[in-house]
Amino acid sequence: MTDIQIPKLGMSMTEATLTEWLFADGAEVTEGVDLYLIETDKSTTEIQAPASGRLSIIAAAGEVYPVGELIARIE
Secondary structure (H helix, E strand, C coil), rough: CCCEECCCCCCCEEEEEEEECCCCCCECCCCEEEEEEEEECCCCEEEEEEEEEEEEECCCCEEEEEEECCEECCC
């Protein structure tokens, strides 16, 4: 099982908006594919899947989460 957390993309970054999941809950994903989008005060960034497996979404799109917050798992 691989935990997916809001990444720290800059030294001063403390939170980000999870703008969109690119796969549905329960979908099979492949390591390296774009998995979700986050938005900070500076940019919108596509984040890739760190592993292959079934996606289990925990956090809703459209919400602001702190860096390190668990937002999904890949099993």
